[in-house]
Amino acid sequence: MESKIKNICCIGAGYVGGPTMAVLADKCPHINVSVVDINQSRIDAWNNEDLTLLPIYEPGLKAIVRRCRNKNLYFSDEVEKNIAKADMIFISVNTPTKTKGIGAGQASDLKWIEKSARQIANFAQEETIVVEKSTLPVRTAETIQRILRETNKNNSLDKKKTFSVLSNPEFLAEGTAIKDLENPDRVLIGGEDIKAIEELKKIYLNWIDPSKIIISNIWSSELSKLIANAFLAQRISSINSITSLCEATGANITEVSKAIGLDSRIGTKFITPGPGFGGSCFKKDILNLIYICNYYGLKEVADYWSKVLDINQWQKQRITEIIIKNLFGTVNGKKLAILGFAFKANTNDTRESPAIEICKNLINEGANLAIYDPKVSSDQIEKELNISQSNYNEENFTDGSWESQEDLGCALKGSDAAIILTEWDMFQELNWAELTKLMRPPYWIFDTRNITKKNLEDLEGLNLWRLGIDQ
Ligand code: NAD
Ligand code: UGA
Numbered sequence: 025m026e027s028k029i030k031n032i033c034c035i036g037a038g039y040v041g042g043p044t045m046a047v048l049a050d051k052c053p054h055i056n057v058s059v060v061d062i063n064q065s066r067i068d069a070w071n072n073e074d075l076t077l078l079p080i081y082e083p084g085l086k087a088i089v090r091r092c093r094n095k096n097l098y099f100s101d102e103v104e105k106n107i108a109k110a111d112m113i114f115i116s117v118n119t120p121t122k123t124k125g126i127g128a129g130q131a132s133d134l135k136w137i138e139k140s141a142r143q144i145a146n147f148a149q150e151e152t153i154v155v156e157k158s159t160l161p162v163r164t165a166e167t168i169q170r171i172l173r174e175t176n177k178n179n180s181l182d183k184k185k186t187f188s189v190l191s192n193p194e195f196l197a198e199g200t201a202i203k204d205l206e207n208p209d210r211v212l213i214g215g216e217d218i219k220a221i222e223e224l225k226k227i228y229l230n231w232i233d234p235s236k237i238i239i240s241n242i243w244s245s246e247l248s249k250l251i252a253n254a255f256l257a258q259r260i261s262s263i264n265s266i267t268s269l270c271e272a273t274g275a276n277i278t279e280v281s282k283a284i285g286l287d288s289r290i291g292t293k294f295i296t297p298g299p300g301f302g303g304s305c306f307k308k309d310i311l312n313l314i315y316i317c318n319y320y321g322l323k324e325v326a327d328y329w330s331k332v333l334d335i336n337q338w339q340k341q342r343i344t345e346i347i348i349k350n351l352f353g354t355v356n357g358k359k360l361a362i363l364g365f366a367f368k369a370n371t372n373d374t375r376e377s378p379a380i381e382i383c384k385n386l387i388n389e390g391a392n393l394a395i396y397d398p399k400v401s402s403d404q405i406e407k408e409l410n411i412s413q414s415n416y417n418e419e420n421f422t423d424g425s426w427e428s429q430e431d432l433g434c435a436l437k438g439s440d441a442a443i444i445l446t447e448w449d450m451f452q453e454l455n456w457a458e459l460t461k462l463m464r465p466p467y468w469i470f471d472t473r474n475i476t477k478k479n480l481e482d483l484e485g486l487n488l489w490r491l492g493i494d495q
Contacts, residue, residue: 033110037061041116049097070099084202145175188220193249199370214245267492277492302367356390364446402428
């Protein structure tokens, strides 16, 4: 099938725009793909000769960028010029929770979406297919359509311009983005314009089985994305709520999770307990869902979904309290090693990471944290904690501080506890018999991801606490 689409522009070179377009360019060498962003330093990082300095760490991404960059994949800050060249434009800009005004704290802030729509209306040429890739409140396509139509109507020179708006939400998860994009469970396209849908479908057919491409009306497509995230987050809150019950009753969450997961109706995925879900989307998308439900007068539905967030918040607080209680009721002046700051393994992303809140709580209690993460920079940690870094000094400790450590041994040296917050593979293989020699007895390991090996139980002098297993 001959495709009309020769030039694609993606607005937003972030965690979605970058990897999504890299895979698209890799699978469609006949299409030129330009990813544009207003953030100059992000674009510079995407164009860096040194591929270890790409703005996003994602397994498999470097190899694709090496293959396609400056062949049919371009990263640019020339937003208008690339919009003008494109037959199809993906919008992959950020849609965070509003921080002020009506709906603050719940509704999505659509100012970046609106700005993109206006740029498209002004600079696109002739027939353009506009694809919503960002996660959006249901019926946002209506707003985009209106902006495109009305802006165009007032511009008598642009009579030839036409736009079709499609919804094509992205379901990738960070850390497995390339795998998810190359082999997705499904691709969802929502829209009314059959010809535009066919053009987008033809692109995906370059590497995806037709049975996995599903078409729906545009509102179902927008809503399905919010609901998919809400269901995933709900499963995590469900299992996390049971961790406390296991600790209280002597049941073991790993055994419970396995026993329920083997029921094929429940399934094994997304029932791994942890310190609470993080990431840029689960919380924001559920808040948005709650806002929409309240808007339509569905208070009971809104209340139901708010509980998923309440449990998530409670889990972080609960873990902080358990750590303090076990360390003789105080962490003031103590050195604690934090293992992992990213919101999950295999990403450098820290947005909404449970580590942020747990670290802040502990610093607030007077602890001195040595934070080690294999992929997160100290600048990034500082930005998230919003507290300046200060070097730990055993003789003259401050009342609540943190420092970033590039060496795990240095982080553990003289510490009273190691607190595992991210499930990086390397934390599973640690030689605790040696590492605990660096710590100050009586030392503790708090494993909020249940990744430490069982034989740790036999290690002399070690106090081990695992989520949903130990009291
Ligand atoms: P991000 O913040 O990493 O990237 C968004 C980029 O858009 C930023 O670099 C920003 O500078 C740029 N931008 C904003 N307005 C612009 C404009 N007018 N012109 C050019 N560039 C502009 O965000 P993200 O994580 O990639 O998420 C993007 C969207 O995708 C969100 O709606 C999110 O909910 C959704 N989503 C994210 C993920 C994920 O794993 N991160 C997965 C699926 C869906
Ligand atoms: C999630 C969804 O999985 C994607 O489908 C979706 O596209 C994306 O949000 C989005 O819209 O942004 P992501 O947040 O990247 O992807 O990563 P997940 O693997 O879903 O993990 C989210 C959080 O839940 C992490 O903090 C992770 O540690 C935690 N988690 C996940 C658990 O605690 N237990 C689990 O069983 C699974």
